[in-house]
Amino acid sequence: MEKPDNKTNENKTSLNFLEQIVENDIQSGKHGGKVLTRFPPEPNGYLHIGHAKSICLNFGLAKKYNGKTNLRFDDTNPTKESTEYVDAIREDVKWLGFQWQEPVWYASDYFDKLYEFAEYLIKKGKAFVCDMTAEEMSKGRGTPQIPGVESPWRNRSVEENLDLFKRMREGEFKDGEKVLRARIDMASPNMHMRDPVMYRIMHAHHHRTGNEWCIYPMYDWAHGQSDYIEGITHSICTLEFENHRPLYEWFLDNLDITENRPRQYEFARLNLTYTIMSKRKLLQLVDEKYVKGWNDPRMPTVSGLRRRGYTPASIRAFAEKVGVAKRENVIDVSLLEYCIKEDLNKNASRVMTVLNPVKLVIDNYPEGKTEQLPVKVNPEDPESCFKMVSFSRELYIEREDFMENPPKKFFRMAPGTEVRLKYAYVVRCDSVVKDYEGNITEIHCTYFPETKSGLPSDKKVKGTLHWVSISHSYEIEVRLYDRLFTEPEPENVSEDTDFKDFLNPDSLKVVTGYTEPVAIGLRPGKSLQFERLGYFVVDPDSNDEKMVYNRVVPLRDSWAKIEQKG
């Protein structure tokens, strides 16, 4: 099973651009050949599959080059953050299979150090306290084409700045009354360099530092310095921070940091068809009850995927396959589905479940007789063990597996045709019973004892159906999930449509299924293949009275394609 680790030959397979950078750095002896990356979520929401890509990238890169990865919460905005999110994020990262370098870090751990750094910049004349309102500042910033105007407070003395900054910290001023700004260049073509705000006043309770602080650092000010403090070598973020890099560098430069400087690199974030990745919009789906929570199995969140039945290995494989580059991309969700099917095909036990039952009576099978048929739990696994499946005179089969007037390529049951009941016998359909409305209520057939599974038989049939013995079956609730949106790019359909216009009304259908006893009593998270239907996973809503299964992903259905083509 274990793959040999001597990839030396295969190692020539191409490196992504970040791996190339790291290898160059190691070769040139930068950072003493060490690699330390970080995953820096803001605890203001749940992680989604896009974060999972970043996690796999950061942890994977470090692991590949014998480095480590820090988990650091970027908790610089107390009004939006909470420990609920901290806990959920930690759980998700662990579940994905990654170990951070202990302990968990928080940007708030560095508030003191950051304050000292800020004083250092003030003393150098590189930062100043500004009394402009947010509105004034916005007006004065200019546009990308038009330079901004300098703040009237820009040339305060070092002493005055130091004093004011101290009083900001001591709580002398109200929210919004003053900010600390870097003193860079109001005419810079890069908007981020136009004297950006470093600290704002917020009299707010912080989930870790409580009421100790009433000034909080901005992202740009906190992030690079946090990287430096932790000794991060490669600070990897998404493309939208590319324009921030000059500022990241400026802070390091002006703090006179010359040794062990972290460097920021940017890659393109993940986008997936038929879903959305914006935290804000996902929150909207939750708040407005389009889904049942952050972990709704239709959500692209890590917790949603987990409940949907995706395994950590399948998500890691996906992250590997999507690659890493700098161009905008939209990954076809079928790749994600491929990854989970590949995993579960190898690892999920098979079970027969009927979701849309119609009664099948075998007229020549003795009433009251039951046979125990031995069945391999997973035919894909050569070491698979066997289970017993009960067979009797009255069964359920899928309504879709019978047609009274079948088209040419229909290989399933029809009057007069023969099909195999999987693991059991070949049967021939003789007649149907209908109710007064014409709905089929019973199908009657004859079985051929000599065709018992395992015996040599000359009878060849084109179709094999799954079934359950009615008296031996259990009722379960089955939640059939489908994609959340009807459009591949719900946010990009046109200027005057909203992503919510394209919510799929059929993204969830709940049905009652009939299944084998082995599918009962399994713990949440356990996945099975319902033969010929798809992969399903036990939902946490299951209890002693009722099992609930979620459909992870259906099996490929070539008949559906034939049928569609007509």
Added chain:
RNA sequence: UGACCGAUGGUGUAACGGUAGCACUACAGUUUUUGGAGCUGUCUGUCAAGGUUCGAAUCCUUGUCGGUCAACCA
């Protein structure tokens, strides 16, 4: 009409001046007691125009298209 970044099949991603490859999707064949899975094969691609070179997806120039940036968010 600023700065920064990007452009390779339907979708992603390689090729680092020397045969455009891989994966997903789609399609076809094969196999099959899952119309699953597997196996084999097929289709479709270097944004454009110039230049450098024996040779350009790759280097240079110009253009085109796309993304990001004007929160006291991250």
